[in-house]
Amino acid sequence: SDYFSSITGLEELLHTEEYLTKELRSKVNGIRTLLEQLEGELSSIEKEHTMAAGDTENYLTNPVNVYRLMKRLHTDWFLMEGRVQLMAEEMNFNATREYGLSFPSQEDVEGAALALVRLQSTYKLDVAQVAAGILNGVKYGSDMSWQDCFELGQQLFEMEDYNNTKVWLRESMERLRRHSSHAHTHSTPTSGPDAVTLNKMEATAKSLFQMGDFDTAYELSQRVLQFDPKRIRNWHLGDKGTTHQEEIDDVYLPKHSDTYNLSQEFAQYEKVCRGEVNPVPRKELRCRYSRGHHPYRLLAPLKLEEHSLDPYVVTFHDMLSGRKISQLREMAVPRMRRSTVNPLPGGQHKKSSFRVSKNAWLEYESHATMVGMLRDLKDATGLDTTFCEQLQVANYGVGGHYEPHWDFFRDPSHYPAEEGNRIATAIFYLSDVEQGGATAFPFLDIAVKPEMGNVLFWYNLHRSLDMDYRTKHAGCPVLKGSKWIGNVWIHEVTQTFARPCDVFRDHEVSLEYEIIK
Numbered sequence: 001s002d003y004f005s006s007i008t009g010l011e012e013l014l015h016t017e018e019y020l021t022k023e024l025r026s027k028v029n030g031i032r033t034l035l036e037q038l039e040g041e042l043s044s045i046e047k048e049h050t051m052a053a054g055d056t057e058n059y060l061t062n063p064v065n066v067y068r069l070m071k072r073l074h075t076d077w078f079l080m081e082g083r084v085q086l087m088a089e090e091m092n093f094n095a096t097r098e099y100g101l102s103f104p105s106q107e108d109v110e111g112a113a114l115a116l117v118r119l120q121s122t123y124k125l126d127v128a129q130v131a132a133g134i135l136n137g138v139k140y141g142s143d144m145s146w147q148d149c150f151e152l153g154q155q156l157f158e159m160e161d162y163n164n165t166k167v168w169l170r171e172s173m174e175r176l177r178r179h180s181s182h183a184h185t186h187s188t189p190t191s192g193p194d195a196v197t198l199n200k201m202e203a204t205a206k207s208l209f210q211m212g213d214f215d216t217a218y219e220l221s222q223r224v225l226q227f228d229p230k231r232i233r234n235w236h237l238g239d240k241g242t243t244h245q246e247e248i249d250d251v252y253l254p255k256h257s258d259t260y261n262l263s264q265e266f267a268q269y270e271k272v273c274r275g276e277v278n279p280v281p282r283k284e285l286r287c288r289y290s291r292g293h294h295p296y297r298l299l300a301p302l303k304l305e306e307h308s309l310d311p312y313v314v315t316f317h318d319m320l321s322g323r324k325i326s327q328l329r330e331m332a333v334p335r336m337r338r339s340t341v342n343p344l345p346g347g348q349h350k351k352s353s354f355r356v357s358k359n360a361w362l363e364y365e366s367h368a369t370m371v372g373m374l375r376d377l378k379d380a381t382g383l384d385t386t387f388c389e390q391l392q393v394a395n396y397g398v399g400g401h402y403e404p405h406w407d408f409f410r411d412p413s414h415y416p417a418e419e420g421n422r423i424a425t426a427i428f429y430l431s432d433v434e435q436g437g438a439t440a441f442p443f444l445d446i447a448v449k450p451e452m453g454n455v456l457f458w459y460n461l462h463r464s465l466d467m468d469y470r471t472k473h474a475g476c477p478v479l480k481g482s483k484w485i486g487n488v489w490i491h492e493v494t495q496t497f498a499r500p501c502d503v504f505r506d507h508e509v510s511l512e513y514e515i516i517k
């Protein structure tokens with residue numbers, strides 16, 4: 001399971017499908033050959049038999065015919081029987097569990113549905129466009145059928161996401177309406193919903209009705225009636241007369257939605273993800289060459305892009321070659337696991353829809369490339385890299401994201417006292433991302449687009465080592481493509497000379513951002 005959280009798992013699923021397709025294709029071809037043989041033999045017997053039946057006496061007085069009749073019934077029909085049996089055996093196709101192939105779980109399907117609606121809401125995508133395979137005006141994939149949309153609507157309904165249920169069911173019904181009127185004008189037989197689907201449609205309409213979503217319920221029931229006018233008898237009258245207990249039990253009522261996702265802060269985060277940031281130019285910010293903290297950088301200066309000076313957030317361009325990036329990703333792939341988020345004290349590390357990605361932890365000493373990364377970081381920032389966690393390589397698939405959070409730990413029991421808190425974060429971008437997937441700082445109005453080889457760096461702590469709450473940040477949902485990053489977390493102890501503190505504590509400025517929504 002967890003296929004949906006990154007691209008590496010999805011490739012496996014594609015492999016499954018390729019295998020199954022080939023398997024079934026060869027089966028279908030085999031059966032067709034057998035069927036053609038059978039067809040040939042049967043029609044020659046039919047021909048012979050018609051001849052015999054047409055003039056029985058004449059036929060049966062011919063010794064050759066008599067012999068052939070005998071032979072047919074003694075041998076040929078049993079050969080036929082064998083052929084049919086063979087075909088029946090061939091017909092057996094139980095591929096879905098047989099070959100140790102990978103299949104998505106219910107959780108995966110839900111994750112994929114969730115990803116789709118997340119993208120839709122974060123990037124304000126039009127459902128009709130998404131269903132048509134268009135993302136922000138670029139046509140990528142093929143259309144979704146009305147059944148696809150309906151199933152997604154059902155899925156969302158089960159997940160109790162009623163707002164999205166509504167839009168997808170409506171899109172589905174709209175597509176069904178167009179589909180059937182199109183089929184009609186071309187005088188091809190209308191492939192409407194089958195009885196099972198109609199049942200589902202009816203049940204869904206009923207639940208929506210009882211939940212008070214009359215418009216969608218109406219739209220659904222109109223389609224049901226179009227294909228089977230006998231259905232939907234009197235439930236639209238409020239089901240007087242059939243108020244059995246079970247009828248009431250199967251009504252779904254909305255749960256309270258997650259309040260964070262409804263907060264101002266979340267809305268601001270989504271805005272930053274969409275790139276709707278404040279257009280006021282920040283004159284103090286520059287793109288410039290930097291010598292960093294090592295004489296070598298006089299010859300090979302760093303390309304520094306400032307995003308913010310306080311808190312300090314910058315990009316170092318072109319810090320890692322494509323070849324090294326491939327090495328890193330190759331090392332990480334076999335170790336990738338679904339990402340977890342830090343638990344509340346005493347809790348377990350949990351998978352969460354808050355963070356959908358896979359990651360692997362790699363030891364810096366295990367490869368020269370990683371040792372080099374730390375050295376370059378040290379040269380660029382002046383920070384001491386004695387206390388770093390292992391390198392965390394993460395991959396987000398489509399819809400993958402990491403909601404706003406802080407990298408520092410608020411609870412000192414979550415880091416070793418001798419290392420201190422996470423003073424700084426460096427994100428090595430190990431891929432480009434076609435659309436979406438920015439690293440966003442909602443309080444700072446900054447969205448950094450991943451560019452392969454760049455390093456995004458910031459301080460999580462004030463000089464006073466107090467937590468800088470303005471550094472809340474997130475990985476925006478990946479809309480198109482796959483996002484790879486390498487996270488380096490540098491801890492505070494041993495940085496006394498690299499980043500000395502001030503005479504006064506400087507943390508007041510960020511306190512107003514402390515509130516957790």
Ligand SMILES: O=C(O)CCC(=O)C(=O)O
Pocket residue numbers: 394402407427437438439440473474475476485487
């Ligand atoms: O994916 C991103 O851009 C941010 C990742 C991040 O914040 C983290 O892993 O802590």
Ligand SMILES: [Fe+2]
Pocket residue numbers: 405406407473
């Ligand atoms: Fe982070």
